[in-house]
Structure formats: structure tokens, C-alpha cells
Amino acid sequence: MSGQFRIGPFVRDHGTYIARFATKSRSAPDRLSVTEISESSDCLSFRLEFPEKPVVVTAWNTAQPDTSRAFERDLACLKLLNETGLTPRLLGHSGEMRLLIREDSRGQSLNSILTAGNCDEIAHSLGQWLRGFHEKMPQKEADSAWFKYLKNYPDLLDPEEYEREEAFLRSLRIETQAIARNDPSNAGFMRLKSGALCADSFARATYKPVGWDLLLAARDLIRQFPGQTDQIIAGLLAGWGSDVAAMSPADFIRLTKLFCIATAFRRYAGSEPLLRRYANAWNAQRTKDQRKVTTVIAVPYKSDKQHPPSPDALREFESHLRKIADETNDQSHTITPDEKRNAETPAPILGAICSACRGRCCQHGFENHAYLTGGSLSRWRADNPDITVENLCRKYLAYLPAQHTENSCLYHIATGCALPRDMRADICNRYLCYQARHATEQMPPSSSTDILIVAQENGKPMRASITDMSENYPVEAEILIKTTIPS
Numbered sequence: 177m178s179g180q181f182r183i184g185p186f187v188r189d190h191g192t193y194i195a196r197f198a199t200k201s202r203s204a205p206d207r208l209s210v211t212e213i214s215e216s217s218d219c220l221s222f223r224l225e226f227p228e229k230p231v232v233v234t235a236w237n238t239a240q241p242d243t244s245r246a247f248e249r250d251l252a253c254l255k256l257l258n259e260t261g262l263t264p265r266l267l268g269h270s271g272e273m274r275l276l277i278r279e280d281s282r283g284q285s286l287n288s289i290l291t292a293g294n295c296d297e298i299a300h301s302l303g304q305w306l307r308g309f310h311e312k313m314p315q316k317e318a319d320s321a322w323f324k325y326l327k328n329y330p331d332l333l334d335p336e337e338y339e340r341e342e343a344f345l346r347s348l349r350i351e352t353q354a355i356a357r358n359d360p361s362n363a364g365f366m367r368l369k370s371g372a373l374c375a376d377s378f379a380r381a382t383y384k385p386v387g388w389d390l391l392l393a394a395r396d397l398i399r400q401f402p403g404q405t406d407q408i409i410a411g412l413l414a415g416w417g418s419d420v421a422a423m424s425p426a427d428f429i430r431l432t433k434l435f436c437i438a439t440a441f442r443r444y445a446g447s448e449p450l451l452r453r454y455a456n457a458w459n460a461q462r463t464k465d466q467r468k469v470t471t472v473i474a475v476p477y478k479s480d481k482q483h484p485p486s487p488d489a490l491r492e493f494e495s496h497l498r499k500i501a502d503e504t505n506d507q508s509h510t511i512t513p514d515e516k517r518n519a520e521t522p523a524p525i526l527g528a529i530c531s532a533c534r535g536r537c538c539q540h541g542f543e544n545h546a547y548l549t550g551g552s553l554s555r556w557r558a559d560n561p562d563i564t565v566e567n568l569c570r571k572y573l574a575y576l577p578a579q580h581t582e583n584s585c586l587y588h589i590a591t592g593c594a595l596p597r598d599m600r601a602d603i604c605n606r607y608l609c610y611q612a613r614h615a616t617e618q619m620p621p622s623s624s625t626d627i628l629i630v631a632q633e634n635g636k637p638m639r640a641s642i643t644d645m646s647e648n649y650p651v652e653a654e655i656l657i658k659t660t661i662p663s
């Protein structure tokens with residue numbers, strides 16, 4: 177079903193239903209101009225040019241259970257904001273079809289008009305819009321502090337940042353939470369002819385401390401114009417028009433800088449504008465039968481150059497192996513459910529991610545003897561109690577490949593690890609680098625959209641592939657290279 181969730185078939189099947197909300201007639205015209213806004217296996221968004229009134233349709237895939245929450249959040253916010261001018265008017269909806277039909281606001285997308293020269297003025301408009309949105313949304317009491325709140329997101333701030341700012345963050349109380357738009361990107365905003373802003377996607381809306389949306393809006397602008405951090409924050413605050421949740425302006429500015437600077441330019445999150453450029457570069461040159469990508473994941477890179485292991489390295493490894501194999505006579509090892517689970521085949525997205533990277537994390541497996549210990553061998557021996565120590569060693573030695581990846585573990589080959597998962601050290605089965613962990617946490621399990629995976633070294637795309645979770649195919653990293661130079 178997810179494979180058939182495309183704009184064309186959807187309009188053919190439901191055009192007449194949609195026409196009821198857009199025209200006085202009960203039938204759709206024979207020919208209708210359709211403009212794609214976005215298309216994924218979860219959600220379609222498109223513009224339909226009815227002669228009387230163009231409309232924008234968002235349809236969530238009913239075959240994907242995860243989409244019902246997104247639809248409900250979207251609908252609830254659109255209803256609360258209807259007729260405020262903050263969002264296009266809702267013309268109709270269907271819960272059964274997870275379908276929303278809105279007026280076409282005919283604005284310019286914020287990203288298309290955003291420049292270094294107007295980013296403070298746009299920050300002001302965003303502050304105003306977010307204030308208007310906040311005033312229409314439900315609120316509830318809370319009893320927390322920003323220190324505790326941000327600690328729930330260990331990837332947002334490093335432990336040193338918490339330590340350094342602990343007293344300040346503890347002093348910032350959170351006494352109210354309100355529904356926030358909670359979108360890390362300002363890309364969904366449009367500027368109307370009147371100059372006012374308008375937004376129409378609320379699929380991530382949820383309760384957050386008051387001011388959360390200002391932090392996200394600031395971060396997205398500061399990523400693009402880091403030299404104008406002060407002006408951007410000042411613009412947002414001026415647009416909001418009063419203190420944010422009883423914080424003094426000075427405290428809010430300090431919180432925003434801490435949040436933005438710590439999260440906007442670090443690791444995976446820091447490269448998001450670049451990832452958008454990768455997606456644009458791929459989408460611009462793809463062939464007709466290749467689908468658009470909307471998700472890009474940046475991962476580490478390891479060269480897959482192979483060479484034979486040196487005799488010294490082999491000798492050292494064998495001596496380590498004999499030592500730890502002997503230890504298995506004295507160790508009884510009960511396999512924990514976690515170890516068993518870790519040894520199972522990983523999720524397809526992880527397979528695709530690690531295969532694009534080619535195993536950067538395995539490079540320290542060389543000096544650490546594949547991380548194998550008496551415990552790891554005892555674990556395998558517990559499942560194979562009849563094997564002798566000698567045969568146990570032979571078994572492990574037999575899996576050593578004739579060639580291994582240069583400067584990496586002796587079991588590391590171009591296609592991954594030559595050792596079966598149940599024979600590897602538990603750390604090999606459970607370790608995930610930040611990028612892999614982040615990507616798997618962010619990726620909806622049901623997503624089957626095409627995903628572009630880019631392995632980067634020093635900010636340069638070195639290798640790329642596309643996955644739809646069931647199949648991966650490599651693509652030329654060359655086509656992405658020009659996008660690493662910001663325009």
C-alpha cells in the first residue's frame with residue numbers, strides 16, 4: 177500500500193470528494209492542474225487548481241498507523257487557528273481519509289525570500305506569528321526547570337555545557353507548558369502579499385515549555401546567518417512583544433544563545449542546511465524513474481581499501497585469542513537477553529547507514545583485538561558447550577579474511593564484518609555512533625521513503641547511497657560535492 181501512496185492515483189480516486197469543498201459542483205473537472213508540494217510514503221501535499229478556487233490538500237497515509245497522530249495534531253491546530261489569518265482557512269477534512277483541505281494562501285516560502293539583509297525583519301515577523309499561535313493554544317501548569325528539561329535531551333547539550341551552565345539553567349523555572357509548533361525548521365512558513373506570515377503544518381505540535389518555538393526558530397535562522405545571532409534573537413523577542421514566560425529578556429537571550437550555539441553547529445544537527453543542499457542536488461539530477469528524496473542522513477566515512485594482514489598482526493592476534501580462549505575454562509557465562517538481542521540482525525536502516533560508512537567505528541578493533549575478551553568467547557562457548565579450547569581458537573582464526581580494511585580490525589572487510597554476529601564481542605553488536613543512533617531514533621519505523629545517505633569526511637561527501645529500507649543502491653558522491661560550498 178505504501179508504494180501506491182502517490183499524488184496521481186490519490187487525486188484520481190478522491191478528486192471528486194475534494195471538489196465538494198473547493199467548488200459548488202459535486203464533480204471534479206475532467207482536467208485539473210496538480211502541483212506537488214511534497215510526496216512521501218507517509219504524507220502527500222499538493223495544490224489543486226479548481227477554476228473557482230485553488231486548494232492545498234494534505235493527505236496522510238491511512239495504511240501507516242503512525243500517521244494518525246500527526247493528522248490529529250495538524251487538524252487540532254488548524255481548527256484552533258482557523259480565521260486568525262495565522263494559517264490558511266480550513267475548507268474541509270476527513271478523519272477517515274486523514275485528509276485536510278485548505279485554502280491556497282499563495283504566499284512565497286520563507287526560505288525563498290530569506291537573506292542576510294532581511295533576517296532580522298523576518299525574525300520579528302516570526303516572533304509575532306509565534307506569539308499569535310501561542311495565544312490560541314492550550315496551556316498547562318508545570319513544575320520544572322530548564323536544566324531538568326534539557327537534560328532529557330542528552331544529544332542537545334554536552335555534559336560540560338550542563339556543568340558550566342547548571343546554576344543558570346536551574347534558576348530558569350518552567351511553570352507553564354503550552355502546545356508548541358515544535359518544528360525544527362522555519363521552511364513551512366509562507367509570506368503573504370500583505371507581508372504577514374502564515375504556516376500550515378502542525379504535525380509535530382506538542383506540549384513544550386513556553387518559548388520553545390522561539391528557540392527552534394532562532395536556531396534555524398542562526399544556522400544560516402551565524403554572524404547575525406544578536407539581531408535575530410532581538411528580532412524574535414521584539415516580535416513576541418513581551419517577556420517570555422516571566423524570564424527577563426537578558427535571561428532569555430542567554431538561554432537562546434546557549435541552546436542555539438550548543439546545538440546549531442555541532443555534529444549531525446549542525447549539518448542540516450548542508451543536508452538540504454544534498455537533497456536538492458540529488459533531486460535536480462535524478463532520472464524520471466528515480467523518486468525524490470526528502471530525507472538525508474550524514475554518516476562517517478571509512479575508506480574500504482583492502483590489504484593482507486601483516487604476519488606480526490596475525491601473530492599478536494592469535495596469541496591474544498589463545499589467552500582469552502583459555503579463560504573460557506574458568507568462566508561460566510550466562511547470555512543476557514540484551515546480549516542476545518544485540519546479536520540479532522539490525523534494522524534495515526542501520527544496515528544501509530553502516531554500509532555507506534563502511535565501518536569507521538571498527539578502526540580501533542585493530543589494536544583492541546576485535547574487542548574480543550574471555551567473556552565474549554565464553555558467551556559463544558555457552559551456546560556450543562562441546563567445543564574444545566583448541567577448536568574454539570581455530571573457529572575464530574578460520575574467520576580471519578585474507579584481506580582486511582586498511583588501518584582497521586583484522587575482521588573488517590569491504591562488506592562489513594567477517595565474523596558472524598553471535599561470535600562478535602557484545603560491544604561490536606551494540607555500539608552505534610552518534611549519527612547512526614540519531615538517525616535510527618529520528619526515523620519513523622514505518623517510513624519507506626527513499627533516503628539519501630552521505631558518508632562525509634572533513635565535511636566532504638565521499639560516498640553516497642539511496643535506500644528505501646529494502647534495497648540500497650550507490651550513487652555518485654561527485655554530484656553532491658558542489659553543494660558543499662554554500663551558495
Ligand code: SF4
Pocket residue numbers: 475476529530531533534535536537538607608609610611612
Ligand atoms: S555505527 Fe557509525 S561509525 Fe560505525 S559503521 Fe555505523 S555509521 Fe559507521
Ligand code: SF4
Pocket residue numbers: 535537538539540541546547585586587588589592593594595600601604
Ligand atoms: S569484530 Fe567486526 S564489528 Fe568488531 S571491530 Fe572487528 S570488524 Fe568491527
